[in-house]
Amino acid sequence: xxxxSQHPSWVICKSGTSVKIECRSLDFQATTMFWYRQFPxxxxxxxxxxxxxxxxxxxxxxxxxxxxxxxxxxxLSTLTVTSAHPEDSSFYICSAKSSxxxxxxxxxxxxxxxxxx
Amino acid sequence: LAKTTQPISMDSYEGQEVNIxxxxxxxxxxxxxxxxxxxxxxxPRFIIQGYKTKVTNEVASLFIxxxxxxxxxxxxxxxxxxxxxxxxxxxxxxxxxxxxxFGPGTRLSVLP
Numbered sequence: 001x002x003x004x005s006q007h008p009s010w011v012i013c014k015s016g017t018s019v020k021i022e023c024r025s026l027d028f029q030a031t032t033m034f035w036y037r038q039f040p041x042x043x044x045x046x047x048x049x050x051x052x053x054x055x056x057x058x059x060x061x062x063x064x065x066x067x068x069x070x071x072x073x074x075x076l077s078t079l080t081v082t083s084a085h086p087e088d089s090s091f092y093i094c095s096a097k098s099s100x101x102x103x104x105x106x107x108x109x110x111x112x113x114x115x116x117x
Numbered sequence: 118l119a120k121t122t123q124p125i126s127m128d129s130y131e132g133q134e135v136n137i138x139x140x141x142x143x144x145x146x147x148x149x150x151x152x153x154x155x156x157x158x159x160x161p162r163f164i165i166q167g168y169k170t171k172v173t174n175e176v177a178s179l180f181i182x183x184x185x186x187x188x189x190x191x192x193x194x195x196x197x198x199x200x201x202x203x204x205x206x207x208x209x210x211x212x213x214x215x216x217x218x219f220g221p222g223t224r225l226s227v228l229p
Binding site for chain 2: 004006036042043044045046091093094095105106108109110111
């Protein structure tokens with residue numbers, strides 16, 4: 001099956017620093033990738049939709065200057081949490097949609113646990 | 118986007134069959150129904166997907182009635198390792214800009 005690799009798995013940083021999370025589709029081309037965040041015991045909340053070669057579309061309430069998304073190739077999207085603060089601590093998950101129309105499903109990364117001190 | 122409704126939680130015992138039903142009354146013609154499983158601190162894992170009638174794979178079965186306003190995920194003979202949150206998603210990937218929105222999911226607890 002299709003594999004989506006997400007790195008790092010966990011990161012601890014000081015308040016005010018920036019953190020980059022990578023999401024790669026390993027064996028398929030992903031025209032669209034999605035970024036979610038998840039708090040403990042809660043469901044996934046969609047943050048933004050990332051399309052290769054164009055600007056990301058952010059959900060209401062998500063600060064685009066805070067959460068920078070770059071989708072420079074068909075296999076890589078990055079999420080940068082800029083000037084992170086403790087309230088940004090969360091579990092971040094990416095998913096990718098295959099450009100193969102036969103694969104009508106999303107493939108998810110393993111997630112990144114971000115802890116901001 | 119079709120909104121989904123699932124039970125918040127379910128308990129079962131090892132070896133039993135578990136059926137989780139999802140309601141999606143406003144499902145669109147081109148929407149698929151997809152179920153995902155999520156363990157703590159992991160990304161969701163694809164279980165099964167269907168459009169109508171019945172779909173079966175090595176992990177589960179998915180039953181979809183003719184009106185497609187609901188679907189039932191069936192897990193045969195669950196084990197302790199099936200304790201997880203199960204999400205029902207309804208959407209169409211072939212529309213530009215469409216996305217999958219997660220509901221609260223069903224927290225399944227399998228007891229020994």
